[in-house]
Amino acid sequence: MSNVKIQPVLDHIDADFDNSLERLFALLRIKSISADPAFAGDCKAAADHLAKDIATLGFKAEVRPTAGHPAIVAKANGGGGSRPHVLFYGHYDVQPVDPLNLWHRPPFEPVVTDHADGRKIIVARGAEDDKGQLMTFIEACRAWKKVTGSLPVDVTILIEGEEEVGSKNFVPFMEAIKDELKADFALVCDTSMWDPNTPAITTSLRGLMYDEVTIKAANRDLHSGVFGGGARNPIRVLTNILGGLFDDNGRITIPGFYDGVKDLPPDILAQWKNLNLTPESFLKPIGLSIPAGEKDRLLIEQVSSRPTCDINGIFGGYTGEGSKTVIPAEASAKISFRLVEGQDPQKIKKAFRDYVTARLPGDCKAVFTEHSSGAAIALDWNMKPLAAAKRALTEEWGQEALLVGSGASIPIVADFKRTLGLDSLLIGFGLDDDNIHSPNEKYDLKSYHKGIRSWARILGALAEAK
Numbered sequence: 001m002s003n004v005k006i007q008p009v010l011d012h013i014d015a016d017f018d019n020s021l022e023r024l025f026a027l028l029r030i031k032s033i034s035a036d037p038a039f040a041g042d043c044k045a046a047a048d049h050l051a052k053d054i055a056t057l058g059f060k061a062e063v064r065p066t067a068g069h070p071a072i073v074a075k076a077n078g079g080g081g082s083r084p085h086v087l088f089y090g091h092y093d094v095q096p097v098d099p100l101n102l103w104h105r106p107p108f109e110p111v112v113t114d115h116a117d118g119r120k121i122i123v124a125r126g127a128e129d130d131k132g133q134l135m136t137f138i139e140a141c142r143a144w145k146k147v148t149g150s151l152p153v154d155v156t157i158l159i160e161g162e163e164e165v166g167s168k169n170f171v172p173f174m175e176a177i178k179d180e181l182k183a184d185f186a187l188v189c190d191t192s193m194w195d196p197n198t199p200a201i202t203t204s205l206r207g208l209m210y211d212e213v214t215i216k217a218a219n220r221d222l223h224s225g226v227f228g229g230g231a232r233n234p235i236r237v238l239t240n241i242l243g244g245l246f247d248d249n250g251r252i253t254i255p256g257f258y259d260g261v262k263d264l265p266p267d268i269l270a271q272w273k274n275l276n277l278t279p280e281s282f283l284k285p286i287g288l289s290i291p292a293g294e295k296d297r298l299l300i301e302q303v304s305s306r307p308t309c310d311i312n313g314i315f316g317g318y319t320g321e322g323s324k325t326v327i328p329a330e331a332s333a334k335i336s337f338r339l340v341e342g343q344d345p346q347k348i349k350k351a352f353r354d355y356v357t358a359r360l361p362g363d364c365k366a367v368f369t370e371h372s373s374g375a376a377i378a379l380d381w382n383m384k385p386l387a388a389a390k391r392a393l394t395e396e397w398g399q400e401a402l403l404v405g406s407g408a409s410i411p412i413v414a415d416f417k418r419t420l421g422l423d424s425l426l427i428g429f430g431l432d433d434d435n436i437h438s439p440n441e442k443y444d445l446k447s448y449h450k451g452i453r454s455w456a457r458i459l460g461a462l463a464e465a466k
Contacts, residue, residue: 005148005460006456006457006460008147008148009144009147009148009456010143010453010456010457012143013139013140013143013449013452013453014453016142016143016146017452020135020139020142020448020449021112021122021445021448023053023135023139024110024122024132024135024448025110026049027049027092027126027135028122028124028125028126028131028132030042030045030108031108032045032046032092032093032094032126032161033093033094033095033096033097034068034069034093034094034161034162034163034164034165035096035164035165036096040069043069043092043093043161044070046092046093046161047063047069047070047071047072047092047159047161048063050072050092050138050159051063051074053138054074054138054157057076057138057142057145058076059074059075059076059155059157060074060075060076061073061074061157064173064177066161066162066169066170066172066173067169067172067173068161068162068165068168068169068170069093069160069161069162069169070161071158071160071161071170071173072092072158072160073156073157073158073177073180074156074158074159075155075157075180076141076151076154076155076156083153083154083463084153084154084462084463084465085153085154085182085183086153086155086156086185086186086187086462087156087157087181087183087186087187087416087420087422088156088157088158088186088187088188088189089158089159089160089186089187089188089189089190089412089416089424090133090134090157090188090189090190091130091159091160091161091162092126092130092131092134092159092160093160093163093165094125094129094131095125095129095164095436095437097125097439100439102440103439103440104123104440105123107124107125107439107441108124108125110123110124111123111124112445115442115444119445119446120444120446121442121443121444121445122442122443122445122448123440123441123442125441126441127443128430128431128434128436128442128443128447129190129430129434129436129437129441130163130189130190132443132447132448133189133190133429133430133443134159135448136189136429136448136451136454136455137157137187137189138157139452139455140452140453140454140455140456140458140459141155141455143452143456144456144459151459152459152460152462152463153459153462153463154183156180156181156183158174158181163190163412166411167411167412167415170412171415171419174415174419174420175419178419178420182420183420183422184385184422185383185385185422185423186413186422186423186424186425187424187425187427187458188410188412188413188424188426188427188428189427189429189451189455190410190426190428190430191410191426191427191428191430192428192429192430192432192434193428193429193430193431193447194275194404196431196444196446197397197399198397198399198400198402199393199396199397199401199402199454200401200402200403200404201389201390201401201402201403201404201426201427202404202406202426202427202428203378203379203381203386203403203404203405203426204304204305204340204341204376204378204379204405204406205376205377205406205408205409205413205414205426206304206307206308206338206339206376206405206406206407206408206409207338207339207340207345207373207375207376207377208336208337208338208339208345208372208373208374208409209336209337209339209345209348209349209352209372209373210312210334210337210370210372210373211334211335211336211352211353211368211369211370211371212332212334212369213238213332213333213353213366213367214330214331214332214366214367214368214369215234215237215238215241215330215332215360215365215366216234216329216330216364216365216366216367217231217232217233217234217237217329217330217363217364218231218232218327218329218363219329221317221326221327221328221329222329223325223326223327224325224326224327225325227327228327231327232361232363232364233327233328234328234329234330234331234364235316235317235328235331237331237361237364238314238316238332238333239314240359241355241356241359241360242311242314242333242335244359245309246309249294249296250292250293250294250295251294252307252308252309253355254309254348254352254355255354257307257348257351258307259342259343259347260342260343260344261307261340261342261343262341262342264301264305265381268381268403269298269301271402272298272300273298273300275300275402277299277300277303278299279291279299282299293306293308294306304404304405304406304407305340305405306340307338307339307343308337308338308407309335309336309337310335310337310338311333311335312334312335312336313333313334314331314332314333314334315331315332315333316328316330316331316332317331335352337352338407338409339375339376340376340378341377341378342376343375343376345373345374346373349370349373353366353368356368374409374411374414375414377410377413377414379423379424379425380423381403383423384465385425385465386403386425387465388461388462388464388465389401389427389458389461389462391461392454392457392458392460393427393454393457395457396450396453396454396457397450397454406426413426427458429443429444429447429448429450429454430443430447431447
């Protein structure tokens, strides 16, 4: 990237930062809580506010209705020819603020204050997730337009209002207008940095298969004094089955579970090893000390790039106050599998159900309920946009940008791949202590400022990554 070209853009970002902050605050004041119907008007107000702001940058910006909260579609196509075309995604909806009494100040009255360690932070609901993140990109576009009169690449901005409630209505909306969303790749700003000074690009997201199993035996709850010892106890059957899901080395025992799972490239594994994610740094803050995954894998592999199985809930029988001596008629468990590239959620579902069914004793049956599923996402390590973005981030932060895997799932990224055929660059500036979805959500002032500068650099770098 030409420093002669980018430097005036960066200088403008610095000079205009107070105004950028106030524009973010104006958005943060809108109570766009998507889960509560009482705030439907606020969600519409947030969409209108963003569309109006984006339109001032020369975009053709429209608020589009969906079956739920409205979406924003904005286009800025100017160069044509061989210019890259990017689709930027963000969401304006936020989580509910409960419990309100744990907030140190009103959640929709944003303020810059001091963190306990001296950092300057923006505190408000949505400060990081995702209003602050999406505004870093919009402000970077604003700076390019102000200084040069145009953007270095063609841009479509797509912002939804239902990410926090599962994007149920947004995905069909996106499928209906997919011809309008053609691009070379997507940009998503809803992830984190490695630490406050080290930028990161998330190159993989684990997929998900969430299932529920109910073991049924007798046709009613039984008196354990009368039937104990003679009747099947579904809790005992269920726990025996679940107890066999793991071997002594932490590997999952379901036949075929690891089919298609690949090891990390050696150079990436070496980079991750040098990050030195230790039980002391990762587990001690939550009161633990011993990694519980596969014993022959690094801790960072266990939480980022290896498939997992977790029992998220188990219930059956009497759970109220005091005692009630029953053998329950049924017992249930909710189980989630985080999956990696090469694993098919539907095959994993079948393998799990076959595993359970094969271990059922007589007089018992299993009933299954699928809750959600989605495939894992992994970028091509050698794709040119990835290398360009990595260079731009490294230049801005003065620390080599890391390529990291995320143990979490961002379903919209899989939807972009499935519906639009687009790979996504996941670049965000959040931090692990930002309290997203919790009281006193924050976004570091440095994350917001350098996030804007980072996107400005990335847009310039992508223009040259042909």
